[in-house]
Amino acid sequence: MESRHLFTFLTVVEAGSFTRAAQRLDYAQSSITAQIQALESELGQPLFDRIGKRILLTDAGRRLLPYAQEIARMHSLAQQALHPDAELAGSLRIGAPESLAAFRLPGIIQEFRGRYPAVQITLKPGVCWELADMVRSGELDLAFLLQPETEYKDLRTDTLVQEAMALVAPLDHPFGLLPEIEPRHLLNETILHTEAGCTYRTLFEQQLHQHGVFPDPKLEFWSIEAIKQCVMSGLGISLLPLITVKKELEEGKLIRLNWNDEQQRVATQSVVHHKKWISPGLEQFLQLVRKHAARWREETAEFAK
Numbered sequence: 001m002e003s004r005h006l007f008t009f010l011t012v013v014e015a016g017s018f019t020r021a022a023q024r025l026d027y028a029q030s031s032i033t034a035q036i037q038a039l040e041s042e043l044g045q046p047l048f049d050r051i052g053k054r055i056l057l058t059d060a061g062r063r064l065l066p067y068a069q070e071i072a073r074m075h076s077l078a079q080q081a082l083h084p085d086a087e088l089a090g091s092l093r094i095g096a097p098e099s100l101a102a103f104r105l106p107g108i109i110q111e112f113r114g115r116y117p118a119v120q121i122t123l124k125p126g127v128c129w130e131l132a133d134m135v136r137s138g139e140l141d142l143a144f145l146l147q148p149e150t151e152y153k154d155l156r157t158d159t160l161v162q163e164a165m166a167l168v169a170p171l172d173h174p175f176g177l178l179p180e181i182e183p184r185h186l187l188n189e190t191i192l193h194t195e196a197g198c199t200y201r202t203l204f205e206q207q208l209h210q211h212g213v214f215p216d217p218k219l220e221f222w223s224i225e226a227i228k229q230c231v232m233s234g235l236g237i238s239l240l241p242l243i244t245v246k247k248e249l250e251e252g253k254l255i256r257l258n259w260n261d262e263q264q265r266v267a268t269q270s271v272v273h274h275k276k277w278i279s280p281g282l283e284q285f286l287q288l289v290r291k292h293a294a295r296w297r298e299e300t301a302e303f304a305k
Helices: 003-015 018-025 029-043 059-082 098-103 105-115 128-137 199-210 224-232 242-250 280-304
Strands: 048-051 054-057 090-096 119-125 142-147 155-163 165-169 191-193 218-220 238-241 266-273
Touching: 003 018, 003 029, 003 059, 018 029, 054 059, 090 098, 090 128, 090 280, 098 105, 098 119, 098 142, 098 224, 098 238, 098 242, 105 119, 105 280, 128 142, 128 155, 128 266, 142 199, 142 280, 155 280, 165 224, 165 242, 191 224, 191 238, 199 238, 199 266, 224 238, 224 242, 238 242, 266 280
Parallel strands: 090 119, 090 142, 191 218
Antiparallel strands: 048 054, 142 266, 155 266, 165 238
């Protein structure tokens, strides 16, 4: 049994198709097909059911999968043992919404790059549902999501930190004098929104709509930085993750209104496909994520006091 056939088998499982597996491995699709057929011939059983354009693991494929993952893991460990000074290489494809890509991940990526400069990192932005689907399809190795705590049957999910939200306004906004902001106060207020599909925007709008509040006008921006600048200039108010406005609040450039964000509670979560083999590079990255997440939780608790 050739190890490269098993690696190809794992890639097909993760990618969800022969075509995407060929693209990831830079093989011709006929080569992927030939390798899987050779493995099936050796094992005497089909590993995939081809149903139209979809492929599904057969019972034999499901039974082979954990052994193939273990062989791949042992292969990497053997290489590390025989070449302990060899530089960790490869690539990582990571997805995250803008708020996390800009305010949570830079420190992790910087530390990781300092330790493993030969590992190529690709960071793709997107909204949460889109990023989760890209993990499912094998287009991403790992994604970070900002959403209400969610568990998936097909994704391994780790909740890293509960994120506070902040309804922010310019310094001279009259709402700053109110002991509490209620949805009715926002009826005639200009709301500056992130792009459609953003989880916390959706939750915010749902809460307002439940109270019969449909603010008009409302403005949509693709950039959190653009939203902050527009709020500071007096164009309107906005609900944003606290981490994205923490610096401006501390510097007195924005004010945080007394808004009950209970219905917009979100968490930063990491997700990996439940069938994915965790490569040495991905494992090291996840270890750094867990280390940084412990600090995030401490900082969030301190700032919320």
